[in-house]
Amino acid sequence: MSARITMVGAGKASPAPGSARADGGPAYASRRLAPADRARLGLAARAALPPREQAQLVLPSNRPDPVTLLERQARSRIAELVPVRHGRMMVSPLAFFQGNALGMATDLGAAPVSGLGAQLCGDAHLSNFGVSVSPERRLLFDINDFDETVAGPWEWDVKRLAASLAVAGRGNGFSRKERRKCVLESIRRYRDASAEFGTMRALDVWYARADIDEVEAALRSKMTSSRRINVDETLLRARGSGSLKASAKLTEMTDDGVRLKAYPPLMVPIAECLPDTDREELESGVKELxxxxxRSLPPERRDLFDQFEFVDMARKLVGVGSVGTRCWIVLLRGRDDGDPLLLQVKEAEPSVLKTMVPTVLRQRSAPRNEGERVVVGQRLMEAANDVFLGWQRVAGFDGRTRDFYVRQLRDTKVSAAVEKMDPRTMTMYGQLCSWTLARAHARSGDRIALATYLNSDDAFPEAMAEYAEAYADQNERDYRVFLDAVKSGRLDAESGL
Structure with a gap:
């Protein structure tokens, strides 16, 4: 199928009456309707924007070039780390795609939407799924990045996921036919899972999860021994990971007790990157934070947190798109030096989708700050949450008020090596991500209306296969513009970090 690209002005919703959104808006109201009435909302949305029409790649008529968007984001970030972000994005079109969430958000905002909403991950590419651990210490497969979470059109997450499959497939040398099959089979899984969730009771949807033992058994039954290697490597890293292993790697014993190690520039203890006066001021600010x-923790978890005391902190580089935002690793001590707790304190900026969401799908009551937005979105979408997940707004950092969220550092959070996957493995992985995304959307949106909109035909999966290829083409064009900007000196980049 040939790709269709249209340039338009601001995107508009094509809402059904009572169309859905998360957190107290019409989605909540529609769930009070009888199932038949909710199904009619899905039919109305399907008539307003037929699934097949979502194949079209619609771009803003005044679309900014990707370099302008990166320059805009750099203004709020730590200047010395911005070249590292650019260097990581230079690695490949896939790395650029992962770091350019704002660019795709701008494009998504130009297109008509179904009018059915849910809580979005906001950046649902393949590498933002992976293995995590529940408070009961069970390994689960789930979404693992919520920096861009927001209530909005459910299809934006699906388009981001489908496009990442096409971009990753190109990087791995898949043929066009292989990429199309990969996207088609993955999005069919989203459709079928949505249909299943549409028939389930509310509590059954809420308790649904992808237990990794069950996932592993299902994958092994479909894979040859050679294809199991990537799965085995991922699960081995997950089972051998966790907070204690992170502590063993990132800390050392000194004359003053346990302290964080230096891995410059990836992780630098605060004593090594700031003079004494500035360090003391920052430490004081983080302790206050x-x-x-x-206060954002449930009472019983406040009691657990109070058993630990501050020991040390370090600045850390994280991810691709997040590089340059303020992120600290904080070492706390419980009973003694053998009882460590590592927390990640990460700055939460406004979601890249914030201004793109049509008014009819926005939350009625916005979170009080961006850290709360991340935490509430994660609690809505994730099957099991970190016991220390919370947020806070603090004034005084760089003369500004900044929002943060807090969680344990690497409490068994591992993503698959997408770059090593063959077509069959990536298809199975894409299906697992699609099921997970469908479950997350079913928890907050009107799952009956969504299942009805998708129907049982291939209209939407085929549309996403076409859209994904079109967006992969656009991503490659943007990537070349980005590389030219680095080559010309417009953007600074530092590679290899």
Whole structure:
């Protein structure tokens, strides 16, 4: 199928009456309707924007070039780390795609939407799924990045996932036919899972999860021994990971007790990157942040948190798109030096989708700050949450008020090596991601209306296969513009970090 690209002005919703959104908006109201009435909402949305029409790649008529968007984001970030972000995005079209969430958000905002909403991950590419651990210490497969989470059109997450499959497939040398099959089979899984969730009771949807033992058994039954290697490597890393292993790697014993190690520039203890006066001021600010953050925890977890004391902190580089945002690793001590707790305190900026969401799908009551937005979105979408997940707003950092969220550092959070996958493996992985995304959307949106909109035919999966290829083409064009900007000196980049 040939790709269709249209340039338009601001995107508009094509809402059905009572169309859905998360957190107290029409989605909540529609779930009070009888199932038949909710199904009619899905039919109305399907008539307003037929699934097949979502194949079209619609771009803003005044579309900014990707370099302009990166320059805009750089203004709020730590200047010395911005070249590292650019260097990581230079690695490949896939790395650029992962770091250019704002660019795709701008494009998504130009197109008509179904009018059915849910809580979005906001950046649902393949590498933002992976293995995590529940408080009961069970390994689960789930979404693992919520920096861009927001209530909005459910299809934006699906388009981001489908496009990442096409971009990753190109990087791995898949043929066009292989890429199309990969996207088609993955999005069919989203459709079928949505249909299943549409028939389930509310509590059954809420308790649904992808237990990794069951996932592993299902994958092994479909894979040859040679294809199991990537799965085995991922699960081995997950089972051998966790907070204690992270502590063993990132800390060392000194004359003053346990302290964080230096891995410059990826992780630098605060004592090594700031003079004494500035360090003391920053440490004081982070201690205040943690004291206030505990209020966002349930009472029993505040009691657990109070058993730990501050020991040390370091600045850390994270991800691709997040590089340059303020992120600290904080080492706390419980009973003694053998009882460590590592927390990640990460800055939460406004979601890249914030201004793109049509008014009819926006939350009625916005979170009080961006950290709360991340945490509430994660609690809505994720099957099991970190016991220390919380947020806080703090004034005084760089003369500004900044929002943060807090969680344990690497409490068994591992993603698959997408770059090593063959077509069959990536298809199975894409199906697993699609099921997970469908479950997350079913928890917050009107799952009956969504299942009805998707129907049982291939209209939407085929549309996503076409859209994904079109967006992969656009991503390659943007990537070349980005590389030219680095080559010309417009953007600074530091590779290899």
């Amino acid at each position: 943690l004291t206030l953050y505990r």
